[in-house]
Amino acid sequence: MHRTMFDTPILKTLLRWGSIAFLKLAGWKSVGSIPPDLKKCVMIAAPHTSNWDLPFMLMIAFVLRAKIYWMGKEQIFKPPFRGLMMWMGGIPVDRSKANNMVQASVDAINSNEQLFLIVPPEGTxxxxxxxxxxxxxxxxxxxxxxxxxxxxxxxxxxxxxxxFHTTGDIDADMQAIQAIYAPMSGKKTGQ
Structure with missing residues (x-):
């Protein structure tokens, strides 16, 4: 995978401390932790209701010391912001084409020693x-x-x-996952 701000020496430390300070001043708290032996996963970030989700997600990732990659629609990767978005861990997705993102993502996970791939489950x-x-x-x-x-x-x-470890029973698993998110609310009310 490409280099990101999460593996940029010195800057990643500064961004972590800046994230901790900003979240504290804004009254936010970081909850939970990443199991220390977890090297690969698909990470979902929900609920996804606002453009503010990206900066907050990145700050929480710094607090948790998670080197993440996230999928975003191709439109936010247009020049002059493409390089910045990629450096922030972004992976552009062209939603107008059927391009087997599932298999490409599986291949990326299998070919890396460590990969936290964020996929927004709502898709919008x-x-x-x-x-x-x-x-x-x-x-x-x-x-x-x-x-x-x-x-x-x-x-x-x-x-x-x-x-969450998938069982292959997608209906039951999706219900169990969504039940965990039921009490949570996004930035925009009603979503």
Whole structure:
């Protein structure tokens, strides 16, 4: 995978301390932790309702010392911001094409010694009734757990809600995962 701000010497330390300070001043708390032996996972970040989710997610990642990569729509990777977004851990996704992102993601996980790949389960910032299942198929096919990241704006909390191991029963697993997120709310109310 490409180099990011999470593996840039000196700067990653400064960004971590800056993230800790900003979140504390803003009244936010980091909740949960990443198991120390976890090297690969699909991380979901929900609920996803605002453009503010990205900076808060990145700050929480620095606090938790997680070197993450995240998927985002191709449009936010247009010049002159492409290099910056890639350095921030972004991976552009062209949603207008059927390009087998699930298999490409599985291959990326399998070919790296360590990879935390964030996939937003809603697939959009708009309110959705059903989550997309791409994250589930990536995790299950790669044989890695789902790390349940969250941002809960009303409680000013973000972090890790747990680790989920897929069973292959997608309906039951999706219900169990969504139940964990049910009490959490995004920045935009009603989402």
């Amino acid at each position: 910032r708009a309110k959705v009734t059903y989550w997309k299942t791409g994250f589930y198929h990536i995790a299950h096919n790669a044989g890695v757990p789902v790390l349940m990241g969250f941002l809960d704006y009303p409680n000013k909390a973000g972090g890790i809600a747990g680790v």
